[in-house]
Amino acid sequence: MASVVLFVLLRLLPGDPANALVSVGADQAQIEAARREVGSDLPLPQQFAHFISSLARFDLGTSFVSRTPVLDDIIARLSVTVPLTLLSFLLAVVIAVPFGILSAVKADRWYGGAISVVSQLGIAIPVFWVGILLVTLFAVNLRLFPSGGFPPRGWGAPFEALRALFLPIITIALVMSASLLRYVRSATQDVLGSDYLRTARALGSGFSEALVRHGIRNGAVPVVSILGIELATTLLGAVVVERVFTLPGLGSMLLLAIEQRDYPNIQGVLFISTLLVLLIGFFADLAQRWIDPRLREKAGSVRR
Amino acid sequence: MTVLAEQQEDSARRTRRSLTLSIGLLLVGLHLAVALLTLVWIPYDPTGMTGGRLEAPSWAHWAGTDRLGRDLFTQIMIGSRIALIVGAGAVAIAAAIGVTLGVLAAFATRYLDDALAATFDILIAFPTLLLAMLVVAATGTASLLSAILALGIAISAIVARLTRILAKRVLAMDYITAARTAGSSWPSIVFRHLLPNIWPTLSVNFALQFGLAVIAEASLSYLGLGAPPPNASWGRLLQEAQGTVYTAPFGAVAPGLALVSLVIGMNLLADGLRDIGDPTRRRSR
Numbered sequence: 337m338a339s340v341v342l343f344v345l346l347r348l349l350p351g352d353p354a355n356a357l358v359s360v361g362a363d364q365a366q367i368e369a370a371r372r373e374v375g376s377d378l379p380l381p382q383q384f385a386h387f388i389s390s391l392a393r394f395d396l397g398t399s400f401v402s403r404t405p406v407l408d409d410i411i412a413r414l415s416v417t418v419p420l421t422l423l424s425f426l427l428a429v430v431i432a433v434p435f436g437i438l439s440a441v442k443a444d445r446w447y448g449g450a451i452s453v454v455s456q457l458g459i460a461i462p463v464f465w466v467g468i469l470l471v472t473l474f475a476v477n478l479r480l481f482p483s484g485g486f487p488p489r490g491w492g493a494p495f496e497a498l499r500a501l502f503l504p505i506i507t508i509a510l511v512m513s514a515s516l517l518r519y520v521r522s523a524t525q526d527v528l529g530s531d532y533l534r535t536a537r538a539l540g541s542g543f544s545e546a547l548v549r550h551g552i553r554n555g556a557v558p559v560v561s562i563l564g565i566e567l568a569t570t571l572l573g574a575v576v577v578e579r580v581f582t583l584p585g586l587g588s589m590l591l592l593a594i595e596q597r598d599y600p601n602i603q604g605v606l607f608i609s610t611l612l613v614l615l616i617g618f619f620a621d622l623a624q625r626w627i628d629p630r631l632r633e634k635a636g637s638v639r640r
Numbered sequence: 641m642t643v644l645a646e647q648q649e650d651s652a653r654r655t656r657r658s659l660t661l662s663i664g665l666l667l668v669g670l671h672l673a674v675a676l677l678t679l680v681w682i683p684y685d686p687t688g689m690t691g692g693r694l695e696a697p698s699w700a701h702w703a704g705t706d707r708l709g710r711d712l713f714t715q716i717m718i719g720s721r722i723a724l725i726v727g728a729g730a731v732a733i734a735a736a737i738g739v740t741l742g743v744l745a746a747f748a749t750r751y752l753d754d755a756l757a758a759t760f761d762i763l764i765a766f767p768t769l770l771l772a773m774l775v776v777a778a779t780g781t782a783s784l785l786s787a788i789l790a791l792g793i794a795i796s797a798i799v800a801r802l803t804r805i806l807a808k809r810v811l812a813m814d815y816i817t818a819a820r821t822a823g824s825s826w827p828s829i830v831f832r833h834l835l836p837n838i839w840p841t842l843s844v845n846f847a848l849q850f851g852l853a854v855i856a857e858a859s860l861s862y863l864g865l866g867a868p869p870p871n872a873s874w875g876r877l878l879q880e881a882q883g884t885v886y887t888a889p890f891g892a893v894a895p896g897l898a899l900v901s902l903v904i905g906m907n908l909l910a911d912g913l914r915d916i917g918d919p920t921r922r923r924s925r
Contacts, residue, residue: 460903462855462875464862465896468882472889572767576859580882591863594773610766 399593399601406604409589414608416486417578417585420501421571424508429563431513436520440528441547452521458514467507467580474503484582504581508570519562523555530554557628564620568613661912667905671898675721686714686872697890704890706880712891715872716898722873723854723902726788730853731846733792734799739842741796742803743830746811757804763797769856771797776865784867787860791853802845806838840913847910851903858899874899 398405439451474480481503487496527533527547532554536546575587582588586605593601690711697704704712745756763771768791775790810816811834819829860866861875869876874895881891 456907457900457904460851460855460900460907462858462862462896462899464859464875465878465892465899468878468892469896471882472892476889569767572770575770575773576863579863591773594865 399598402598406600409601410586410604410608413584413586413589416501416583417571417574417587420504420508420577420583420585421567421574423501424505424512425563425567425570427505427509428512428516428566431509432516432520435513436517437524437547439517440521440524443525451517455514455517455521458511459518461511461514462576463507463511464576464580466511467504467577470503470507471580484580486583500581500583504577504583507580508574508577512566512570516559516562516566519559520555523559524551526558527551527555553627557624560620560623560627564616564623567620568616571612571616572609658912660908661916664905664908664910664912667901668909671720671724671902671905674717675724678717678721682714682717683711686710686718697894704894706877706891707884712877712894715877716874716895718872719874719877719895719898720902722784722867722871723857723899726784726791726857726873727850727853727906729788730791730795730857731850733789734795734849735842735846737793737796738799739803739835741800743807743834745800745804746807747826747830753804757801760797760801760804763794764801768794768798768852769859772856772860773863773865776860784871787857787866790860791856794856795849795853798849799842799845803838803842806841807834810834810837844910844914847906847913851906851910854899854903854906 399409402409435451439448439455442448443452471484475482475484482500484500486500487493528551532550533546536550537543541549571586574585575591577583578585578587579591586609589601590605592598593605687710690705706712706715741756741760745753745760748756771794772787772790775793776786816829816833819833824832857866858873858875858878861873862879863875864879866875867873877895878892881895884891
């Protein structure tokens with residue numbers, strides 16, 4: 337289903353992909369040859385069948401521009417994007433969960449309110465501005481971290497690589513934790529107002545004991561589904577952050593491919609990211625069922 | 641809790657709510673005023689060299705000057721206009737497409753509804769920005785119009801899904817059955833019963849999407865896929881400022897503040913509207 341949408345979107349791009357292959361002054365015969373090579377002279381249904389069958393074989397073709405296999409390029413770039421996404425995500429969760437719970441439990445104290453205000457600010461700030469400000473502060477003024485780039489040896493130089501990813505990770509984590517925090521906070525509020533928490537308290541457990549034993553499991557279910565969505569968004573939204581810090585990730589590959597009309601690359605990046613997004617959704621589902629046995633029983637009937 | 645304490649808390653909540661709404665209105669109003677002002681007056685020629693290059697903020701140039709000596713404050717003011725045009729345009733397109741498709745899906749036969757719902761879900765799985773990037777690429781050249789169109793189309797999936805869910809809920813109500821029984825035609829059901837009932841929730845969502853559209857447009861411009869140079873989009877200002885961040889770090893501050901203030905204004909406005917439009921929610925917070 338997703339592949340149909342992809343195919344339609346890609347064919348909507350004007351300009352024949354063959355144009356990317358030939359030089360500016362090419363004559364008709366050269367263009368025809370290029371079209372044949374790319375396959376854009378075939379009728380659309382045939383192009384589509386070809387598209388689907390190669391996707392099924394994980395054959396993403398070769399780039400029109402650089403002539404390298406798309407899949408190899410993607411895998412090389414995933415070694416930047418995946419650690420970037422996962423580490424930022426972990427950091428965001430580590431920030432958002434305790435502060436979110438705190439801001440719900442202590443809503444009447446000044447810091448409870450302050451946390452909410454800060455998170456309100458956080459969802460209004462574009463991620464690239466945070467990046468630029470962090471670069472200004474930590475790379476230009478304090479000179480603690482590089483302002484961008486990734487060591488050419490990649491993870492062969494693990495310390496350098498981590499140092500290069502430090503500011504991007506902080507950037508994404510800050511922005512992401514702001515929106516996560518709101519969900520954690522409202523989930524905690526639901527838990528706080530629940531009957532089972534009151535019952536647990538009435539049966540004599542302390543406030544924090546009741547919250548930990550009964551609250552976390554209940555509150556976690558909606559939060560986990562949001563976590564899945566956020567993780568997917570971060571993965572796909574890495575485009576902007578990778579541009580800010582000039583990181584050679586999946587996002588910058590997509591951007592370059594769009595500029596160069598390099599269809600196999602655009603297609604490959606979108607296909608792999610769609611796949612990853614679906615996988616993330618699947619694992620979020622599994623995690624929810626693992627946390628909440630009630631979802632396991634209903635599982636068969638609810639899913640379509 | 642005693643009745644008195646409850647009443648007190650209620651009124652405290654109401655004060656906080658009207659404060660939210662007022663700050664939101666103030667911020668958005670300020671941007672609107674600036675945007676209107678730029679139509680008749682701006683402090684400097686936005687494209688002319690009006691000072692030294694990369695000057696720090698001063699009384700003559702409130703936000704400093706850029707690498708060509710152009711006044712940044714003037715460009716930021718024009719940026720307000722562009723942001724509002726993009727936000728309003730994108731939301732209008734998204735509303736037109738999204739509400740139509742959403743209502744259609746809610747009314748449609750089972751199969752069409754399923755197909756539409758699945759399409760919305762898939763489109764939503766892609767972030768707005770990514771969809772907008774593809775649409776910009778599809779329209780060929782980057783222009784203000786293509787940015788508006790791209791964001792409008794990208795956001796319409798979100799609006800469509802929300803509309804479908806809301807509309808299905810309303811269509812299951814007894815008063816709709818009553819209207820149908822009384823022989824109302826479907827246009828009359830849509831315009832007299834359905835839309836007025838889902839409108840409050842939709843309009844809150846439009847305000848939120850407006851803010852998101854402004855951020856997304858800035859991101860597009862930042863990536864070089866937005867409105868081209870004579871349009872001073874905040875995103876492009878920030879992108880240019882990043883290039884001179886070693887010599888003139890102040891350039892990255894003011895456009896960002898302008899952007900954030902508008903988006904926060906829109907978000908607060910949405911929060912305030914939600915509480916006004918839906919009295920049943922008053923208790924839930």
